[in-house]
Amino acid sequence: xxxxxxxxxxxxxxxxxxxxxxxxxxxxxxxxxxxxxxxxxxxxxxxxxxxxxxxxxxxxxxxxxxxxxxxxxxxxxxxxxxxxxxxxxxxxxxxxxxxxxxxxxxxxxxxxxxxxxxxxxxxxxxxxxxxxxxxxxxxxxxxxxxxxxxxxxxxxxxxxxxxxxxxxxxxxxxxxxxxxxxxxxxxx
Numbered sequence: 001x002x003x004x005x006x007x008x009x010x011x012x013x014x015x016x017x018x019x020x021x022x023x024x025x026x027x028x029x030x031x032x033x034x035x036x037x038x039x040x041x042x043x044x045x046x047x048x049x050x051x052x053x054x055x056x057x058x059x060x061x062x063x064x065x066x067x068x069x070x071x072x073x074x075x076x077x078x079x080x081x082x083x084x085x086x087x088x089x090x091x092x093x094x095x096x097x098x099x100x101x102x103x104x105x106x107x108x109x110x111x112x113x114x115x116x117x118x119x120x121x122x123x124x125x126x127x128x129x130x131x132x133x134x135x136x137x138x139x140x141x142x143x144x145x146x147x148x149x150x151x152x153x154x155x156x157x158x159x160x161x162x163x164x165x166x167x168x169x170x171x172x173x174x175x176x177x178x179x180x181x182x183x184x185x186x187x188x
Contacts, residue, residue, distance in 0.1 A: 018067030065158035108149035
């Protein structure tokens with residue numbers, strides 16, 4: 001029985017957000033009233049990962065959002081999908097998703113700048129994103145009126161399963177010329 005591994009497993013399991021190694025180290029050092037080497041923590045995490053890869057478990061240890069958390073395995077996607085469909089009221093609306101995309105790619109950005117890009121009022125969408133914790137206020141602009149600037153939060157990273165904002169697809173990944181006029185194809 002690995003005492004340290006069990007404690008780490010419990011800490012990761014009970015955390016509602018990805019648990020970072022540094023947070024585990026701080027907690028364990030306080031609990032044991034002694035310094036717990038980071039190498040021992042990462043070795044225990046490796047053993048936990050290996051343990052939950054077995055087919056008898058429906059979940060696995062996943063690294064994302066800057067830390068570790070337990071997530072269900074892809075084989076259970078269908079049943080989870082049904083449950084999530086039933087909870088669809090928690091999904092982001094199209095307008096909220098558009099607003100969030102603009103903020104993610106242009107951050108830090110003011111509400112006025114978001115509205116200029118979208119062409120519509122964004123008060124409601126920004127408020128909903130703030131309520132859900134997907135965006136946060138990053139400060140105030142140095143322009144007239146000093147409007148608030150918005151950026152994505154750590155919960156945004158967790159929601160989309162990324163570790164860094166640089167992992168977002170680049171806008172060029174979305175552009176694909178569907179039809180070009182005046183060019184001949186190689187098949188002619």
